[in-house]
Amino acid sequence: MNLKDKKKYGKPIGWSLEDHGDYYIVKCFIDIPASPYLNTSTSTGVVGVDLNVNHIAVANVNAIGQCVDAFTLPFNLEGKTSGQKAKIIEVEVIALVDYAVKHHKPLAIERLDTTRSKVSRPYGIPFLKHS
Template identity: 35%
Template sequence: KTMMIPGRRQGKYSNCLFKYQLEEGVLIYRCSSENREIRLKVRFHANAKKLERAVKLPHNTPGKAVAYLLEDHKKYFIIKAVVEMEDRELMENKQDGVIGIDINVDHIAVSETDRCGNCVLLKTVPMPLRGKKKNQRKHQIRQTVKEVVLECVRSHKPLVMEALDFEKKKSDMRYGNQRHNQMLSEFATKQIQEAIERRCWKEGYGVIQVNPAYTSQIGREKYSRKMGCTVHLAASFVIARRGMGYQN
């Protein structure tokens, strides 16, 4: 149902099988077995200018390669262009504090620390995914992540999150009960992490990953009652402090 055609930096059109004609808005597939070209009228929406920039770059230049992902939806095709990310310096200075997050099934808990590791902000960003369709979940994840990363932009501080173990989550889904499996599936943890990394990169902020061990337990026992907040908010504070090098 899907096929990825890798990009390449060599050549004029950034791809070995597809030629993207910018002026005409046509993607041409070169079918060598039949010795003919198939012309596809396309319009790229998000980040179209980055695609155009890549295609226009000189031969064998970093950022030149463009891959195309084709998705067969029976009645129609969706074509996605995948461009190389530019090399850029990300803000990763923890001297003035960080933004810590704890990802949960229906929300992301956010905390901010100052240069001494003290809490200066606690915030819950809703992320209602339960019962939504695939595209609706993707949209909701993007909106939630956008609001979270705005805290990095506002405070000019990098983001700290847990280093998530996706193999363990797969194992949990394999042996857990049906309701728990559905929750994990709708949770879409990997999608959320990738969305966070993309958004942070776009805004110019680094993502620092820390050991996830016992963050909720420490938050519950040491900070939740003391700070008058939920366990998830306390866990985000533990994650933030861990990212700054404190032993909680």
């Protein structure tokens, strides 16, 4: 939908002007209908995601588990404000979602349990012998 068609479709258009000191950001808000395409099928594979401190690792895997493509989306959050960090991560996540949509595959993200384990000797901590 072009802005010139606003009267034809009768949709509202909102504008925002943000003053950031050295520069301004102009935003245009329009309603875009939701895409009817939502892929949750893993029959063609998935796009696997690993979140790290300074990058997002991405692996495009086919239906039989073979890696078709792998790359990283690097970012630097050091010395940034929380708002800047959010925007930097937002840009990389948008690129990630665009990649998954382009390849018609769902995203697969590992859920890690970061709570402290109740196991006395959790995996990764070597056993100490007492003599």
